[in-house]
Amino acid sequence: MSPLRIVDSITELVPSDQGCLAVSGSHGGLSSARYALAARPLLSVFNDAGGGKDGAGMAALDFLQARGLAACTVSHGSARIGEAQSTMEDGIVNQLNGLALALGVRAGQPCLQVIDHLQTQPRRPSCTGSA
DSSP states (O other), X not given: OOOEEEESSGGGOOGGGTTOEEEEEEEOSHHHHHHHHHHOOSEEEEEOTTOOGGGGXXXXXXXXXXXXXXXXXXXXXXXXXXXXXXXXXXXXXXXXXHHHHHHTOOTTOBHHHHXXXXXXXXXXGGGTTOO
């Protein structure tokens, strides 16, 4: 089972959080993705921030996919940006990368359901790129 980290800002993750389920209030932009990359959670959950110009609010998904990390966003209409507890309790997944799909995450799922499901699964180290 992967530990759960609920953080208003993805910048709160530290290297010892590797393999965790990271639920954040952060937007899913590239700057947030770099913090997730440094910590290497099993799954990073972001807010889509309304999409942004050229999909900037979801750019983390492709960035992290290319680096072997699962990520998804919840709709800004379902959860408050910057408030991880709202992401967890109210967020509805609207975008995800292929590695999140492989973990069983689906668009339309409540974030709470995603996390509950993943916490009951055996840990999958190959998703974080570690041995």
